[in-house]
Amino acid sequence: MSYFGKNIRKIRNVKKLSQQAFAELFELKRGTLGAYEEERSEPRIETIIKIANHFSITIDDLLTKELTVNKLLKFKDDLALQGSFNKEEFTKIPCITPKTEADYIQYYDKPHFIEDLPKLHLPINPDKKYRGYLISNLEMTNNDKAFCPKDVVIGEHILAEDFTKIENGSLVIVLVHGKIFFRKFYHSSATITLRATNTNIDDLEVSPTEIKEMWSVCYTFFKRLPENNNIEIEQKLNFLEQEFMKLRQNFK
Known part of the structure; x- marks a missing residue:
């Protein structure tokens, strides 16, 4: 051997x-x-x-x-680390980037290729299988909202027999037709529709048997702070509260 x-x-x-x-x-x-x-x-x-x-x-x-x-490493075998210490390890998530995407499409099922992909380290369940994806297009962007280039999404692996269990409208990363798509997921009795947020992008309809891999998005990381209307409302309420307090003080 x-x-x-x-x-x-x-x-x-x-x-x-x-x-x-x-x-x-x-x-x-x-x-x-x-x-x-x-x-x-x-x-x-x-x-x-x-x-x-x-x-x-x-x-x-x-x-x-x-x-x-x-x-x-040119160490002697008897120079083992003495004692023990608590070491915390985060889950290592292989991430598909624009530079590795073409190779991923060809070698997605090769374990040693997956080992070489850049890794994200996150404190999440290590028993599940994840894949990261660095967004590089505007397909899921509408009027400068939602997902933009440089944002990162992380998906949990979905088995083929569980495709139809995904809720309509869920975000997914899909390897199909020799390409990787980040889209919204919809399914009917025999067809899966992958829909972009950008209305200029046509829907992609595929058969479940054509899909090589599917990952249901469970975590998102934005390169910039997304707009948050709740924050704006809270700021306005705080301002009104302060003005109301001033008025009360004036009438005392």
């Missing part, structure tokens, strides 16, 4: 290298590196030698032993 795929993945994580950066370092294609890590393909001897020499690892260790993090 060769540990090559597992070891190079661990090396990347320790050295904080993405698949793309690691592949370019050794003149490989990203897909080729992914195949090595997933043990779907065996590397050429020249590639093994280059990687072993670059990281000062013997070929024998690279191929036949599962490398430890301590070894990769």
